[in-house]
């Protein structure tokens with residue numbers, strides 16, 4: 082799909098969609114829980130559909146409809162091979178791999194897009210040391226068999242926090258006690274904190290110290306009375322950064338303090354000089370004279386495409402530091418973020434472990450290739466608030482991965498959007 086945007090001043094308020102990271106976690110816990118549960122979820126993205134599909138394949142009963150996802154827990158004693166299709170969702174894939182092995186299920190995966198080239202080796206190595214047999218590595222159809230055993234796991238902290246989250250869902254189901262050691266600094270740590278909070282809500286205890294997680298075996302997931310996912314700060318960041326860059330935009334339904342590390346975006350924009358106002362669960366961002374900053378995104382990699390829009394509005398340099406792991410996402414986001422900004426007349430370059438953005442307060446317009454990446458498509462649209470000419474986004478359907486109604490919301494804010502097949 083090709084989307085062409087004619088620049089307009091945007092204004093208005095958007096209701097945050099449910100956090101996909103939080104919904105993944107609540108669905109997995111509910112599928113392992115002790116009774117049926119319902120989760121309000123008014124927007125079901127492709128990634129959420131992926132988790133629903135995989136949990137169904139493992140035997141959970143899941144009905145999606147009427148802004149609610151109803152979950153009947155899976156039968157832990159089910160056996161036989163399961164066909165798991167995580168689509169392009171890295172979270173789903175890395176959460177399901179140890180979970181299927183903990184349940185002793187043979188899992189045949191079908192991976193799509195770039196997913197087979199995203200890192201898995203460190204997780205697989207540890208799983209193989211603990212009872213799993215994995216074939217078809219590096220293909221779109223890896224197969225995981227064998228039953229995972231408890232013990233001492235050791236993983237690098239600077240590849241993907243999703244390895245830790247996957248193990249933390251799985252290890253409480255095993256017979257013995259386990260430890261998961263963090264080989265170096267854990268990046269994207271906020272996502273693991275979100276996992277621990279979801280587990281705690283289901284009565285699962287995990288010990289946490291600076292360099293390890295301790296997990297007792299034979300724990301039971303006990304479904305709480307009410308499930309509710311927070312509003313999605315990662316996607317709200319596009320509206321807030323577009324607001325800081327040149328529109329007055331507000332997002333409602335954002336929890337504070339939040340389980341999501343990406344909620345730091347409000348603070349980061351304030352540091353850049355944007356006018357951020359907070360009233361209850363509503364956050365508004367308005368342009369002001371933005372200043373040069375250096376932002377470390379080791380814990381919040383998904384914010385970079387949105388922050389790049391705010392950085393283009395600064396008259397001066399923004400250094401976005403600790404970006405190495407952005408190369409491991411749906412696209413190489415170091416290249417695709419720079420490519421998108423530069424295609425619109427901006428100045429962004431990779432510099433070691435940084436992206437340097439030299440803004441001049443405005444952009445020209447041009448053609449942005451979404452590179453099969455939802456967050457790059459959203460970057461293109463949000464950046465149009467700074468453009469004097471049209472912005473064309475090729476592969477714009479990528480937004481469906483996390484935010485299917487993105488262009489409807491953009492139009493609701495006064496955006497002028499033309500769509501071609």
Ligand SMILES: O=C(O)C1=C[C@@H](OP(=O)(O)O)[C@@H](O)[C@H](O)C1
Nearest residue numbers: 102172241242243269272382383
């Ligand atoms: O656990 C999660 O929900 C996520 C963790 C992060 O991945 P990494 O831990 O690989 O950085 C993030 O980029 C991804 O979009 C969602």
Ligand SMILES: C=C(OP(=O)(O)O)C(=O)O
Nearest residue numbers: 169170171172173383410
């Ligand atoms: C990287 C992302 O997701 P995942 O890793 O789940 O594919 C994302 O949503 O930006």
